[in-house]
Amino acid sequence: MTAQTATQPLNRQTYQAGDPAPIRIVHIGLGAFHRAHQAWYTHKADANHEWGIASFTGRSPQAAETLEAQNGLYTLVERAEDADSFEVIESISAAYDGGNIERLAELLSQPTTAIVTLTVTEAAYNLGSDGQLDLTAESVAADAALLSQWWNASAALIGSSGSGRRGVPSTAAARLLTGLDARRRAEAGPIAVVSCDNLSANGTAARNAVRGLASSIAPELADWIDAKVSFVDTSIDRITPRTTDEDIAGVAAATGFADRSPVVTEPFHNWVLCGDFPAGRPAWEHAGAVFVDRIEHFERRKLWLLNGAHSLLAYAGQLRGSDTVAQALRDPACAGWMEEFWNEATEHLIEPELKVDEYRAALLARFGNSRIAHMLAQIAIDGSSKLRMRAVPVIRAERAAGRPGQAAARLIAAWIDYLTKASSDGAGVRDTEAERIMPLLALDGREQTAALVALLDPDFAAEDGIVEMVHTLRGSFQDQ
Ligand code: CS2
Numbered sequence: 352m353t354a355q356t357a358t359q360p361l362n363r364q365t366y367q368a369g370d371p372a373p374i375r376i377v378h379i380g381l382g383a384f385h386r387a388h389q390a391w392y393t394h395k396a397d398a399n400h401e402w403g404i405a406s407f408t409g410r411s412p413q414a415a416e417t418l419e420a421q422n423g424l425y426t427l428v429e430r431a432e433d434a435d436s437f438e439v440i441e442s443i444s445a446a447y448d449g450g451n452i453e454r455l456a457e458l459l460s461q462p463t464t465a466i467v468t469l470t471v472t473e474a475a476y477n478l479g480s481d482g483q484l485d486l487t488a489e490s491v492a493a494d495a496a497l498l499s500q501w502w503n504a505s506a507a508l509i510g511s512s513g514s515g516r517r518g519v520p521s522t523a524a525a526r527l528l529t530g531l532d533a534r535r536r537a538e539a540g541p542i543a544v545v546s547c548d549n550l551s552a553n554g555t556a557a558r559n560a561v562r563g564l565a566s567s568i569a570p571e572l573a574d575w576i577d578a579k580v581s582f583v584d585t586s587i588d589r590i591t592p593r594t595t596d597e598d599i600a601g602v603a604a605a606t607g608f609a610d611r612s613p614v615v616t617e618p619f620h621n622w623v624l625c626g627d628f629p630a631g632r633p634a635w636e637h638a639g640a641v642f643v644d645r646i647e648h649f650e651r652r653k654l655w656l657l658n659g660a661h662s663l664l665a666y667a668g669q670l671r672g673s674d675t676v677a678q679a680l681r682d683p684a685c686a687g688w689m690e691e692f693w694n695e696a697t698e699h700l701i702e703p704e705l706k707v708d709e710y711r712a713a714l715l716a717r718f719g720n721s722r723i724a725h726m727l728a729q730i731a732i733d734g735s736s737k738l739r740m741r742a743v744p745v746i747r748a749e750r751a752a753g754r755p756g757q758a759a760a761r762l763i764a765a766w767i768d769y770l771t772k773a774s775s776d777g778a779g780v781r782d783t784e785a786e787r788i789m790p791l792l793a794l795d796g797r798e799q800t801a802a803l804v805a806l807l808d809p810d811f812a813a814e815d816g817i818v819e820m821v822h823t824l825r826g827s828f829q830d831q
């Protein structure tokens with residue numbers, strides 16, 4: 352696509368947007384998905400501009416700097432099979448570097464701040480296979496030591512007595528805990544924390560991460576969290592690939608605004624939420640969000656059918672030479688394995704309101720949208736934490752029903768084959784647990800399979816037949 356000369360930069364003045372809405376939502380994890388999802392829902396639902404978002408980056412400050420230069424505005428490109436449509440999203444009132452914990456604490460100390468949303472990736476919760484915070488993980492241990500030091504100096508994590516305080520916690524849980532402690536001391540009242548990451552029981556996962564850290568520092572912090580923080584469970588869905596330079600040029604050509612940070616996403620969107628918002632919330636239902644009393648079955652449908660299939664295509668597809676989801680789906684072998692995996696998972700998605708047939712048909716169309724270049728390499732990252740949610744539970748459910756769970760085991764086999772290939776051809780292992788994975792890749796044959804299966808679930812390695820089944824499926828991806 353060739354860009355016409357963009358006529359003007361994008362900001363609240365050039366776009367003639369109103370003043371930013373007052374900040375009532377704090378987000379951690381300013382990335383494309385957040386901007387295609389929670390920020391879009393808020394923009395659509397908040398006609399009176401009452402709910403502004405302050406969005407903090409996860410790691411580097413760059414995304415915040417780019418967005419701040421545009422006063423929080425960006426273009427959302429909805430990419431359908433036949434055409435793009437463009438809309439400027441106005442709900443982000445401010446963007447900050449995630450390391451700016453003083454600002455985070457300041458915002459959470461305000462009683463008007465009602466919600467913290469999170470998109471920090473599955474791996475960033477640092478939970479062990481028992482679902483509890485892994486206090487031995489290097490980043491967690493470092494943050495626990497830092498926060499304990501601050502606490503021991505002044506019985507507070509941040510604030511007036513902070514002179515001489517050094518360092519910034521790196522994990523999302525530690526940053527959030529610092530902000531929550533400021534709220535506790537300001538007596539600013541209860542608040543909702545809403546995880547929007549692809550974890551089953553993501554509200555409990557967020558609680559385990561934050562409360563686990565709190566209780567390692569001081570019991571009163573954990574007690575305050577128990578009394579005042581509502582952890583909301585959600586199932587979130589919108590396929591959002593990384594923005595490319597071509598997308599940036601396309602937005603300039605189509606809109607006349609030189610947006611340096613547009614987001615491209617599919618037309619489909621879904622948000623299911625379950626839990627309390629003690630300090631209020633936007634009417635997200637006006638934008639299509641659904642509030643339910645029971646969410647587990649919706650989570651399972653999304654994590655298994657969409658995300659599980661994504662991971663299967665990511666590993667098997669790349670082993671067979673595909674680069675994108677749409678390409679892998681056009682490969683009959685990959686499409687067949689995906690259907691087999693869906694058939695297994697569907698056995699355990701029995702609630703009629705899940706409308707699994709419709710959901711599967713819609714997924715085929717969504718995955719097949721070849722105008723969305725969803726890179727398999729992007730999906731393949733952090734397989735260890737993803738497969739614990741996407742493959743392990745399906746195998747468990749199948750075995751409880753007296754069947755082997757072979758199609759889900761194939762996903763694990765594809766992951767291991769992909770890892771061995773990536774490490775031997777020099778591409779490297781892109782996984783937060785790479786340091787644990789790398790030595791296992793030096794093992795041979797069945798021993799290697801057993802070790803990697805055990806990394807996903809220690810019980811599996813001990814259970815009769817699972818390692819064997821995975822091992823037999825290995826090496827089968829390139830020959831069909
Ligand atoms: C994907 C998800 O990268 C991945 O692991 O499976 O990001 C997926 O695209 C989203 O969950 C869709 O809602």
